[in-house]
Amino acid sequence: MSIRRLPEHLVNRIAAGEVVERPASALKEIVENALDAGARRIAVRLSGGGLDRVEVSDDGCGMDSAEIALALERHATSKLPDDAIENVSTLGFRGEALPSIASVARLSIDSRPRGGDGWNRTVDNGAVVSEGPAALPPGTRVVMEQLFARVPARRKFLRSSKSEYAACMDAVRRLAMAHPSVAFSLEHDGRRVLGVQEGDSREDRVAALTDRALVDNHVIVSLEREGVRLSGVASIPTYHRGVGDHQFLFVNGRPVRDRLLVGAVRAAYADMLARDRHPVVALFIDMPPLEVDVNVHPAKTEVRFRDPALVRGMIVSGLRRALDAEGFRAVQHADPAALSAWKSEPISPTPIGAMPIFEAANAGAPPSPALFADRRTSFFTPPPQARAEPAAAPAPEGQSFPLGVARGQVARTYIVAEAEDGLVIVDQHAAHERLTLERMRRAMEGQGVASQALLLPEVVELDEPACDRLETRVAELREFGLELERFGPSAMLVRAVPALLGQADAQGLVTDLADDLAAYDSALSLRERLDLVAATMACHGSVRAGRILSVTEMNALLREMEVTPRSGQCNHGRPTWVKLGHGDIEKLFGRK
Numbered sequence: 001m002s003i004r005r006l007p008e009h010l011v012n013r014i015a016a017g018e019v020v021e022r023p024a025s026a027l028k029e030i031v032e033n034a035l036d037a038g039a040r041r042i043a044v045r046l047s048g049g050g051l052d053r054v055e056v057s058d059d060g061c062g063m064d065s066a067e068i069a070l071a072l073e074r075h076a077t078s079k080l081p082d083d084a085i086e087n088v089s090t091l092g093f094r095g096e097a098l099p100s101i102a103s104v105a106r107l108s109i110d111s112r113p114r115g116g117d118g119w120n121r122t123v124d125n126g127a128v129v130s131e132g133p134a135a136l137p138p139g140t141r142v143v144m145e146q147l148f149a150r151v152p153a154r155r156k157f158l159r160s161s162k163s164e165y166a167a168c169m170d171a172v173r174r175l176a177m178a179h180p181s182v183a184f185s186l187e188h189d190g191r192r193v194l195g196v197q198e199g200d201s202r203e204d205r206v207a208a209l210t211d212r213a214l215v216d217n218h219v220i221v222s223l224e225r226e227g228v229r230l231s232g233v234a235s236i237p238t239y240h241r242g243v244g245d246h247q248f249l250f251v252n253g254r255p256v257r258d259r260l261l262v263g264a265v266r267a268a269y270a271d272m273l274a275r276d277r278h279p280v281v282a283l284f285i286d287m288p289p290l291e292v293d294v295n296v297h298p299a300k301t302e303v304r305f306r307d308p309a310l311v312r313g314m315i316v317s318g319l320r321r322a323l324d325a326e327g328f329r330a331v332q333h334a335d336p337a338a339l340s341a342w343k344s345e346p347i348s349p350t351p352i353g354a355m356p357i358f359e360a361a362n363a364g365a366p367p368s369p370a371l372f373a374d375r376r377t378s379f380f381t382p383p384p385q386a387r388a389e390p391a392a393a394p395a396p397e398g399q400s401f402p403l404g405v406a407r408g409q410v411a412r413t414y415i416v417a418e419a420e421d422g423l424v425i426v427d428q429h430a431a432h433e434r435l436t437l438e439r440m441r442r443a444m445e446g447q448g449v450a451s452q453a454l455l456l457p458e459v460v461e462l463d464e465p466a467c468d469r470l471e472t473r474v475a476e477l478r479e480f481g482l483e484l485e486r487f488g489p490s491a492m493l494v495r496a497v498p499a500l501l502g503q504a505d506a507q508g509l510v511t512d513l514a515d516d517l518a519a520y521d522s523a524l525s526l527r528e529r530l531d532l533v534a535a536t537m538a539c540h541g542s543v544r545a546g547r548i549l550s551v552t553e554m555n556a557l558l559r560e561m562e563v564t565p566r567s568g569q570c571n572h573g574r575p576t577w578v579k580l581g582h583g584d585i586e587k588l589f590g591r592k
Contacts, residue, residue, distance in 0.1 A: 019100045023050025024167035029097035034058035036090045041183045049161030050168045059139040062113035068121045074099045105147040111140040173209045174255035180205040206282040223318035230318045232283040237272035238575040244278040251285045264312040268319035324565040406554035415554045422581040430570035451481035451496040458494045458506045466514035
């Protein structure tokens with residue numbers, strides 16, 4: 001086997017494969033260069049999803065002709081003043097982006113420094129085809145055309161123009177989110193699709209680039225520890241998405257896709273969201289450059305922390321603190337789809353005085369009792385049905401409660417309460433499920449959960465692997481007041497259940513615990529496993545839908561929700577209450 005030196009054009013194409021995977025990756029490198037150049041305004045124009053043309057214009061410091069020529073050479077950069085690559089404070093630093101792009105596309109650079117003349121240099125797949133003076137305002141304009149046009153083996157692996165456009169949009173969105181002091185605009189095939197102004201607050205910038213509804217459904221995250229600062233915004237648990245593409249994570253202003261950070265976000269929302277739902281978050285980590293290695297991936301999308309446990313703990317505790325501070329808050333707007341489902345009853349064209357019942361009355365003939373009986377559902381309210389309740393003083397009308405005062409129960413499932421600013425509807429099972437979980441947590445922090453011994457121990461039959469999983473967790477379950485004992489190869493004996501759960505179904509509780517441990521045990525830490533056990537137990541011990549509650553019980557539930565953290569959502573991420581504002585009610589009746 002003979003060894004040969006590869007030609008330079010082939011070396012450049014191989015290097016391009018590490019940096020330029022698709023139009024979005026090239027666009028990301030060019031925009032990062034503009035940010036490092038101190039740009040305050042960046043304009044991006046795409047054609048054909050970036051497959052045909054990518055143009056980036058900025059008002060940064062600009063370059064003269066010699067600097068443009070040097071920038072197109074491999075491993076040439078202005079962003080490393082010395083050899084300390086571990087002390088990187090800029091976004092781009094490898095010196096490979098521009099020459100790599102120029103080796104697989106037609107790349108044209110026009111640039112003008114302040115107080116100098118403009119210059120253009122065009123490179124077509126590694127060969128310089130033209131250069132000379134150029135007229136443009138101070139700054140730089142980079143145009144990339146026909147990416148991989150001469151590399152058909154790479155071109156055929158690119159996706160459709162719509163898919164490539166979506167990837168470009170995501171790259172610009174993430175960079176714009178990380179730099180709220182810079183104005184960004186994006187045009188695709190002549191149509192403006194994104195525009196944000198410089199000087200936005202971080203919250204406004206995140207909402208503008210994700211969903212405007214986040215403005216009313218977010219919490220502010222702020223935490224500083226050992227020289228590391230965590231900031232950003234996160235959605236309340238009841239405002240979530242079906243996919244995790246609205247989780248934006250940044251380290252020192254650099255967008256990253258790091259499994260450690262994503263796992264920390266999932267852990268923070270562990271008992272507040274269903275497994276298939278994802279929060280909307282934008283978290284920014286600022287730390288000394290020496291504490292993070294950004295040189296572990298050619299595209300700089302992954303990082304390595306010197307102290308990963310510190311970063312993970314900060315994300316979990318920072319999100320938890322911010323969410324706990326919101327108490328019982330839930331999504332504050334009524335679902336438009338639910339409101340649109342309300343239909344007004346058609347108004348009868350017949351005047352009331354002309355209806356048969358009134359015609360009979362006007363004719364002097366008294367209406368028959370059968371007529372009243374037939375029409376009482378339409379015209380008359382049946383006499384109220386009394387219901388025995390414990391004697392208790394009604395809630396003071398002059399006192400204001402955030403969740404209002406209970407007025408009744410609908411379908412034996414929903415509590416209807418009247419608040420100062422609207423109508424509150426509470427899912428009694430979901431709300432009590434969260435309250436029970438928080439009680440168990442407080443008990444665990446104290447003396448542990450009290451257990452209630454069963455008069456007759458109950459035998460729960462399971463398959464042998466399920467019994468094995470439960471047997472290994474007997475000590476953990478005992479901390480929650482659940483006492484289990486192995487009873488043969490395929491059965492567990494339940495001797496006591498948590499006193500907080502009351503008359504819980506031991507059979508269903510143990511079966512669900514075994515299923516949960518089978519699904520998540522190996523993937524969760526001890527703390528997360530304990531939270532999972534507590535959530536499962538709370539579900540079995542909460543007030544069920546279908547149970548009739550007295551007014552006193554309803555008000556007691558509302559008052560406890562108001563002082564319990566995270567009571568705005570159940571253990572599975574569903575909202576426990578919604579509010580129908582006075583304005584929404586007026587719209588339903590055509591008053592607005």
